[in-house]
Amino acid sequence: MIDVKGKWCLVTGGCRGVGRLIAIEMAKLGANLILQGRDKSHAEKVIAELAPYGVQVKAVGCNLENEAEIDAALAEIDSFGVQVDLVFNNAGLMSHYFSDYTTNTMDDFRQAMAVNFFAPMKIVYHFLPGMIKRGFGRMQLTTSGIANEPELAAYACAKAALTKFVKDFACKLNGTDVMMNVMDPGWLRTDLGGPNAPNAPETVIPGALVSVLLDDKKSGRWFSAQDYVGKSIAEAVDAGRNVFA
Structure with missing residues (x-):
């Protein structure tokens, strides 16, 4: 398990939901945080929550x-003059639900791809070269296990594209200390998942941290956060070593 104390960690969608929970846990471990939200002011409440941990937050x-x-x-982050070593590409957008699954619109696909695929892809390409040059970095991209729901085809396809994008990096990154993997949080009662989801948001911890804290130099894997419910962070990371694909 890596030591993240003093390292800078970017969490997209870090002002609420899963992103907020990740930010709090990383702060407890001593990581400095950069929180992305739709509006910078949305981070104010989380910044106050992180104050007791004595880390820097932007x-x-x-x-x-x-x-x-x-x-x-991204230019603003660069202007901070800090080295971003850890990236949680967490932010996401649920597409519209089409009860008549033959009426999905191209606008819905464009929006879902923009937020769930193109945005995290752009963030990866911004930070990955520096990580490779330094020989260290962690990137986790949030995927979904959604399947057999053509009513949500736009969302499902965007997440499938994201997973493919990450898995194909494994042939280049395996064996290095720059690791990129995907994490499926499960169906959660968040703004994105809705009130009927079976899992409380808090159940993503510690599973949502595992791929970033691992030190086994393996990329392109799928981590399911719900597999680690009830474990300590150390126990979850040890269990994560058994994830091979």
Whole structure:
């Protein structure tokens, strides 16, 4: 298990839901945080929650549907003059539910792909070269196990594309200390998952941290956060060593 104390960690969607929970747990471990939200002001409550842990916290705001806003946010992060070693590409957007699954719209696909695939892909390409040059880095991209629901085809396809994107990096990153994997949080009662989901948001911890804390130099794997419910962080990381694909 790696030591993240003093390292800088970017969490997209870090102002609420799963992102907020990840930020709190990483702060407990001593990591400094950069929180991304749709508006920078949305981070104020989380920044206050993180104060007791004595870590540095910064915030950026951008709409992940807007490439120009993403570019501006990344430029702002660069201007902080810090080295981002850990990235949780957590932010996501649920597509509309089409009861008549033959009526999914192209606009819905475009929006889902913009937020759930193109935005995290852009963030990966921004930070990955520096990680490779330094010989260290962790990236976790949030995927979904959604299947057989053509009513949500736009969301499902965007997450499938994201998973494929990450898995194909394994042939280049395996054996290095730059690791990139996907994490499925499970169906949660969040703003994205809705009130009928079976799992409380808190059940993603510690599973949502595992792929970033591992030190086994393996990439392209799928981690299911619900597999680690009830474990300590150390126990979860040890169990994560048994994930091979």
